[in-house]
Amino acid sequence: MKEEWEGLNLPDFIALLEPVPEPPPVSMVPQTAGWLWLGLLLLLLVSLLIWQIWRIWRRNAYRREALKELELCKGDAPAMARLVRRTALAAYPRARVASLFGREWLAFLDKAYGGDGFSNGPGKALEVAAYGKELAGNQASTLIREWIKTHRRENLNA
Numbered sequence: 001m002k003e004e005w006e007g008l009n010l011p012d013f014i015a016l017l018e019p020v021p022e023p024p025p026v027s028m029v030p031q032t033a034g035w036l037w038l039g040l041l042l043l044l045l046v047s048l049l050i051w052q053i054w055r056i057w058r059r060n061a062y063r064r065e066a067l068k069e070l071e072l073c074k075g076d077a078p079a080m081a082r083l084v085r086r087t088a089l090a091a092y093p094r095a096r097v098a099s100l101f102g103r104e105w106l107a108f109l110d111k112a113y114g115g116d117g118f119s120n121g122p123g124k125a126l127e128v129a130a131y132g133k134e135l136a137g138n139q140a141s142t143l144i145r146e147w148i149k150t151h152r153r154e155n156l157n158a
Helices: 010-016 033-059 061-073 077-091 102-113 122-129 137-150
Strands: none
Touching (some): 033 061, 077 122, 077 137, 102 122
């Protein structure tokens, strides 16, 4: 033992100890190329998912506007008929929709959402609604709301 340590007790020895050096910080950068590629792939997938959601949201903007306007119509038959026509013009090619009237118009609306509420239900009143006739109350408004929410282009290819 060294001479300078003579007569020291345990707390004095502990005071002579040097602190343990801290290890270098762990790097957060991936150490292999595989992790970098996986990170880039995940970033790409998340970006594509966000882009697809944004496209769908933008593509359905006319639906949100139509639903807001339907609330303002409050049973006004001509306004509701014009709203359905404008919504269809926003969703489908003008050449396909603009010339339709009467039973052809109602058949188109039925085919677009997969039901028969326009040809055989309360939506039948849309045929004469442009002339100021009243629609069948709340049922027609519910049917129009359903059509705005659910109509699809794919149903019209047949």
